[in-house]
Amino acid sequence: MTSFRVNGRDHDLDLDPDMPLLWVLRDELRLTGTKFGCGIAQCGACTVMVDGMPRRSCVTPIGQIEGSEVTTIEGMDGSEVKAVQAAWTAIDVPQCGWCQSGQILSATALLQQVPSPSDDDIDNAMAGNICRCATYVRIRQAIHDAARTLEG
Amino acid sequence: MGILTTRRGFLAGGTGLVLALTLPVGRGRAQMTVTGPFAPNAFVRIGTDDLVTVTIKHIEMGQGPYTGLATLVAEELDADWAQMRAEAAPADDTLYANLAFGAQGTGGSTAIANSFMQMRKAGAAARAMLVAAAAQEWDVPASEITVKAGVIAHSGSGRSSGFGALANAAATQPVPEDPPVKAQADFALIGTDRPKLDTVSKSNGTAQFTMDVYRDGMLTVLVAHPPKFGATLAGVDDSAALAVKGVRMVRPIPSGVAVYATNTYAALKGRDALVLDWDDSAAETRGTEDMFAAFAEAAAQGGQTVEEEGDLAPLDAAATVLSAEYRFPYLAHAPMEPLDAVIETRGGKAEMWFGSQFPSFDRLAVAEALGIAPPDVSINVLLAGGSFGRRAQGSAHLAVEAAEVAKAAGRDGTFKLVWTREDDLRGGYYRPMTVHRLRAGLDADGKIVGWENVVANQSILAGTPMEGMLQGGPDNTSFEGSTGLPYRFAARRIGWAAMESPVSVLWWRSVGHTHTAYAVETFLDEVLEAAGQDPVQGRLDLLAAESTRERAVIEEAARMAGWQGRRRDGKGYGIAYAKSFGSYVAQVAEVEDRSGIPHVTRVWCAIDCGIAVNPNVIRAQMEGGIGYGLGTALHSRITLAPGGGIEQSNFHDYRMLRINEMPAVEVSIIASDQDPTGVGEPGVPPIAPAMANAWRALTGQKQYQLPFLGGAMA
Incomplete structure (x- = not known):
């Protein structure tokens, strides 16, 4: 058990x-x-x-x-994931959508650790999440957008 | 899917307005011939709750048809975007044919192109019926009624209504035969960014894909496939597999050995425990190097001529002759959701749930495999976690494997067939491995006097149920993009050598252009440099005066990049152009040298795809296409070991692009009044040659074999 x-x-x-x-x-x-x-x-x-x-x-x-x-x-609950999901939908990050739960969890974990990540921070934290549709440009932007939302 | 339609056009009663239309085939649907009769189509349902549901005949796999086709309906319906919904059409060739194919299916970047007038007419007819209903109820002339953002109004009487309150009355109105549609200048939604209808469910985990289907009593099934292409089962010892807790049965099926279990983990363990013996006598036992040698030899022989213009003799006598041989590997599509399908058999009928990209073929093939009539097979088309061509199977091999699994069970039941990543990468249906042989001659003035390009690869269509499309001729998908170039060479010859192998091949996002654009645009870059020409101006100078759309995208990409030649500030710049699926695309790549590895920092992309229905989706497809093509050029290859058998197994040795390798991307969409053309695929072809040209500009290194890097983890 x-x-x-x-x-x-x-x-x-x-x-x-x-x-x-x-x-x-x-x-x-x-x-x-x-x-x-x-x-x-x-x-x-x-x-x-x-x-x-x-x-x-x-x-x-x-x-x-x-x-x-x-x-x-x-x-998932809390300000970080809500900000991430809002940023995700605001700029239409997903394409096929299959990888996006994992992307959103990794992005949320990043923002919990690093409230204002740089592009390098994002690349380092998100490089383990493959998106075959290559939505990476929007993932990067959405994480920055979510960080700004959280800063208020 | 619960949509009932009649030829009369709609259902009366409490369900609101359900619209079916008989429409003539419009002009310019696509480049392919319409082969089937154009039958009634049912696309629009308006509920008394004001919601407008558009039935989408194309599979949603990330390329955006849920949003795009709904936009076309909403435009002519004058609906508010917030009231729009999308749902997948069931398998039905009569109602939901792709007008470019004459059968139901998605591919060739045709979803918007073939639906453009059909969906607009569907929306316009629904609008006309709503207006007629309002005119009747309010006793005012229809000509005085306006519709805007989901509100039907008559200013003289001060009456107004949403769609829902008039839906039932609208359903009793006659269906207009050929409702007028808007002029481009009057578009309110087309040409503006629409948020995608499937984004929210794909951001909170609720989107339902095939693998998410669970039904009572369902067994999960994995199949052990032959390790070499063309091998057959010689023997199986399933005693250890059957001893695994949760494994219910093991059955040989035509494509391998199926393991049925109560959950995925048990099926995985059970399959691992099989002891299998394969007969390799008909298998591909050549390794990749042997195959490349054979393909190169065939290319050197010249192949059959598939395009010819002018006298090529001056090429051999030219002042400067350049030549190159290019090698492209097999490629797996590797959609993030591996192949999967759910099938349920009930008393001589079958129902399926999966990301069926060619429901027409899938349904017929499943019916044949099960020995039942096609109407007894129903297919629920689900969201697909990517495809890139992989789910568009003329052979219907996945649906057939699911059917064989159900049949071999020997009883009615529900079965979820799951492929693992290893199954996916080793399962064939690859982008054909290809050799290109190119030659070009320059006279003393730097003029290109002759251009020869011979392509050697397997035909995608030959030997498949779609072979009839070839009508005995060469397979255009093998060399498209080598032919039909806009560049005016004094003479040209394109040849094709058809190769054979038991390794199965398939179209892969942008098909022939995946390799032809690379070979043509990198070789042309070298030739232009040998002629002392700039890559941008040299290409423009080769265009005919009437090539205005080609010229526009090349000039726009160069303008966006602030083009100043091949190098500046320690970075290399390369341009490439390709027309595919009706769309014109040019891209400039900016490349840095990071310890001998090309790193693309920025890409500028110009596209002319006719009228831009949703610029947001077009930009997304360009961004994604660039990432897809870039990762492939840098990392991806499927190779056979000497003796046969695929060497790669998962993402550690079949690498995808990762976020740290993704450049910034800027997209410019050329304004147009032409009918829309494709966007799902055309973003892919130019990026690899643009990067290679920039890399050569920076380092002098020529890359004649892809991928650039070894393929394993760097």
Whole structure:
């Protein structure tokens, strides 16, 4: 039995502790906003927050997060993610959309750590998230826009 | 999808106005011939709640048809943008054919081009019926009624109404046969930035893709495919796989061995536990180097002539003769959502949910695989997490694999077929690997007296269900962009050598232009330099007087970049031009040398795509196309090891562009009154040659083989 919280709800799951968090979220808990892209922590589409830090759920066995607090795109709350999502929609960042949950979680984590990131900060923080549609120009701009919103 | 339509045109009753139209085929739909009869189409539904829902016949995979087609309807309907909604059309060739194909499908950057008049007429007809209903209810002349931003009004009587309150009355009005549409000068929405209708759901995790479909009793299925193209199954030991908790069954199917499990993790573990034996006797066992050698040899032989003009003899005797051989690898499309499909069989019928890009082919092929009639196969077209050509399958191989999975189960049920990234990268349907051989001759005055370009690659269409489109001729998709150049050379010859391999190939975002633009525009740059010409002025000087649209984009890109020649301030500048899918695009790239690696810092892009329906989407497609083409040129290649078998497996060795490699992009859209042309693909072709030209300007290095870098993590 593995126990952890997801989006504020407790779960006791009788599953293989080696099962990646990604597939538990999707197949067992039906939280489908977290996406499968590569399975080897190369693309970032599966990014979730584990105890407040971004983590690749595709390579995170649930046995490793016993007692942790997991937050997915569905459960994200707070000024940073709201500013990010508002900036995302204001300039139409998404194209196909598949990678965007992961992008938004990584961007939110960046703004929680670095309130006014430079282009280099953004490149460093976001380089682990692949967008095959290459929406990178708008991702960069949206993060700057969100930072300005948060500064008020 | 719940849209009922009748030939009469609409449904009366409490559902509001549902509009179906019979429209003539307009002029200039696309470059392709319309092959099918133009049947009734159902596109607009107006609810009593004021919402206007547009049924979108094209798959939304990020290129923007939900927004674009809804804009066309809203324009002629004079709707308010906030009341517009989009939903996917179901598979239905009669109602939802692509007018460029004569069958339902998305591709060739045709979504806006083929729908431009059709959707506007649909909106105009709905507007006319709403106005007629208002005139009747208010007992005023229709000619005195105005519609603006979703409000129907009559100033004389002071009456006004939203659409919803008149929807039922409008449904009883006759459908106008050929409603007038606006003049371009009267457009209120077309030509302005519209926020995209699918952005919010794609920013909060609620957008539903194929992999997000879960149904009661559903099994997740992974298929073990042959490790070499053309290999067949010789034996399978599934005992260990069946011992994995959650694995329910293992079945051989024509494309491999299917593992059925109660969840994805079990299916993955089960597939890993299979012991498989393959028969390689018909497999591709050549490695990439052997294949390149064979392709180069064929190119050297000259191929069959596919375009010829003037006398090429002076080329051999020219004062200066330049030649080059280019090598382009196979490329996987690698959409972020790997291939997937859900199929449910129920008493001799099948229902599917997936990102079907060619519903016409998919439906027929699934019906055939299951031995049922096509009307017994229904397809719900879902959002696709990218495609770039990958989901546009004449072979319908993904839908057929899902059908074979359902059939092999031996019972009715629901099955979600999932491909992993490894399956995707090793699964074929690649951009064809290609060799170009180019020669050009300059006379003593620097005039280009002859140009020869021979292309060697596999045909995309030959041997597929779409082979009939070739009508026995050469496959234009193999060399398009080498032919049809606007540059006036004294003589030219384009040749094509058709190569064969069991490795499957497919169109890949911008198809032939993915390699022809690179070969042509980098070689031309070298030739111009040998002739002592500037890259921009030299190209302009080669254009005929009537090539005004080509000239305009080249001049605009150069103007935006503040063009001052090939180098300045330690940076290199390169320009490239390509026309594809009806659109004219020129790009200038600014490149820095970062420890021997080209880094593109800025790109200026000018596009003429006719009337710009939504500049926001056009800019997005140029930005994305530039990133897509740039990452490919820098990093991407699919190679076969000696003996066959793909060497790459995931994003660590089949690299994508990352944000730190993305240049700033500035886009200029040329004002036009011409019918719209494509934007999904045309942003891709010029960027790789623009970068290569800038890199050569900066370093002198010529890059005749792509990708620039090794392909693995730098």
